[in-house]
Amino acid sequence: MTLTSDPAATASDAAAFSTLRSDFYGFEDLLPEHEKTALAGLRSYLEAEVKPVVNGAWEKAEFPREILPGLHRQPVFGMQWDETKTFENSAVYRGWVALELARVDASVATYVGVQNGLAMGAIGVAGSPEQRAEWLPKLASGELIGAFGLTEPLSGSDSAQGLRTVARRDGDDWILDGAKRWIGNATFSDVTVIWARKADDGQVTGFIVPNDTPGFTATKIENKQSLRIVQNADIVLEGVRVPERLRLQNANTFRDTAAVLRLTRAEVAWAAVGNSIGAYEAALKYATERQQFGKPIAAHQLVQDLLAKSIGNITASIAMVTRVSQMLDHGTQRDEHAALAKAYATARMRETVAWAREAMGGNGIVLDYDVARHFADAEALYSYEGTREMNTLIVGKAITGQSAFV
Numbered sequence: 001m002t003l004t005s006d007p008a009a010t011a012s013d014a015a016a017f018s019t020l021r022s023d024f025y026g027f028e029d030l031l032p033e034h035e036k037t038a039l040a041g042l043r044s045y046l047e048a049e050v051k052p053v054v055n056g057a058w059e060k061a062e063f064p065r066e067i068l069p070g071l072h073r074q075p076v077f078g079m080q081w082d083e084t085k086t087f088e089n090s091a092v093y094r095g096w097v098a099l100e101l102a103r104v105d106a107s108v109a110t111y112v113g114v115q116n117g118l119a120m121g122a123i124g125v126a127g128s129p130e131q132r133a134e135w136l137p138k139l140a141s142g143e144l145i146g147a148f149g150l151t152e153p154l155s156g157s158d159s160a161q162g163l164r165t166v167a168r169r170d171g172d173d174w175i176l177d178g179a180k181r182w183i184g185n186a187t188f189s190d191v192t193v194i195w196a197r198k199a200d201d202g203q204v205t206g207f208i209v210p211n212d213t214p215g216f217t218a219t220k221i222e223n224k225q226s227l228r229i230v231q232n233a234d235i236v237l238e239g240v241r242v243p244e245r246l247r248l249q250n251a252n253t254f255r256d257t258a259a260v261l262r263l264t265r266a267e268v269a270w271a272a273v274g275n276s277i278g279a280y281e282a283a284l285k286y287a288t289e290r291q292q293f294g295k296p297i298a299a300h301q302l303v304q305d306l307l308a309k310s311i312g313n314i315t316a317s318i319a320m321v322t323r324v325s326q327m328l329d330h331g332t333q334r335d336e337h338a339a340l341a342k343a344y345a346t347a348r349m350r351e352t353v354a355w356a357r358e359a360m361g362g363n364g365i366v367l368d369y370d371v372a373r374h375f376a377d378a379e380a381l382y383s384y385e386g387t388r389e390m391n392t393l394i395v396g397k398a399i400t401g402q403s404a405f406v
């Protein structure tokens, strides 16, 4: 997808949204003009079309599917997964996209992360050229919705060793049996990439499973209090028959699964910064409007302390995620670099959303003021795509040479 594909991205958008106020040191200026213009168009689209619907959707715990056609016209999808596997846009730009999405709503950022990063990423990284050509354009356009099924009821952080879903060869087909948990988008996806252990050699491989295959059942996880808009599913696989042509042809060991996660982990760090900014900007606006003791609460020193600490967290995190994505662009990023960024940015996010909520007093817990949603959504970002503990252990192993996983 080219960055000029959205007709709404005009020069006037760029002028109106040319700088993000919360980008205190101006990191966005490191982007080339065409990427800045694309982001400006995305920003104005999200403010106009997505922001007005997210609190209502969050309250009802429903995904606002009416936004999908417009969202899929944005310069967001498919950028890194064209059939040639070349990167049309920089990783730094893709990070900014994740930030802008989460700044308005972390659930919408998660939808994109699953569709564009995990589902399309799995096919982009581990699919054959024929599989990439068949599936990626339809997923990029939104004609098909995808999901990514790795986590299981009995296996989360230890999925490399603990994966229990099994794939048995039967002639030209495979038979899948097992269960998955937490699978985003899977209640309405058309296809789900299912990771399973082969019965013959114990190695992990992936399958593009159409959700209407007999034996495949996806049930929505109810009563979530974080990312309520994201539709996470429990999946049961009972004798699900999948032809060999739907097995990801280059998924031969768990290392190939990990290669997908490696590409998306830093983008979750960017989304954490976006979620922090969404909360901070709502609190800043409120603080300049709300009067107590005869002046705006923004004029009280202790409120300024909350806001100044928040912009410090945001600025330090943008610096870190910018550099880690530059390293991906330059081919020097390693697992521990992305792991440190994810652990650090999500930990700073948890502080920042709490300070934003504090600055708003009672209204900080009312959905209408936005901060309550960013506050609650921080918890899921903190845990998915590797918990802080798992990412810390990856960093710990890199800096000490000692593995402390078990």
Ligand SMILES: Cc1cc2nc3c(=O)[nH]c(=O)nc-3n(C[C@H](O)[C@H](O)[C@H](O)COP(=O)(O)OP(=O)(O)OC[C@H]3O[C@@H](n4cnc5c(N)ncnc54)[C@H](O)[C@@H]3O)c2cc1C
Binding pocket: 114, 148, 149, 150, 151, 155, 156, 157, 158, 181, 182, 183, 184, 185, 227, 230, 232, 380, 383, 384, 385, 386, 387, 388, 389, 390, 404, 405, 406
């Ligand atoms: C909203 C949401 C969306 C998700 N979307 C998807 C998706 O689309 N697809 C998918 O496959 N998965 C998805 N996940 C799953 C997610 O990746 C897992 O929740 C995550 O990997 C953690 O696994 P777990 O929840 O089973 O926790 P566990 O692995 O059970 O961990 C529980 C706690 O124990 C800690 N712990 C575990 N082992 C160790 C250790 N060795 N040392 C120290 N601490 C340890 C963990 O850090 C954590 O604090 C999603 C999760 C959420 C919440």
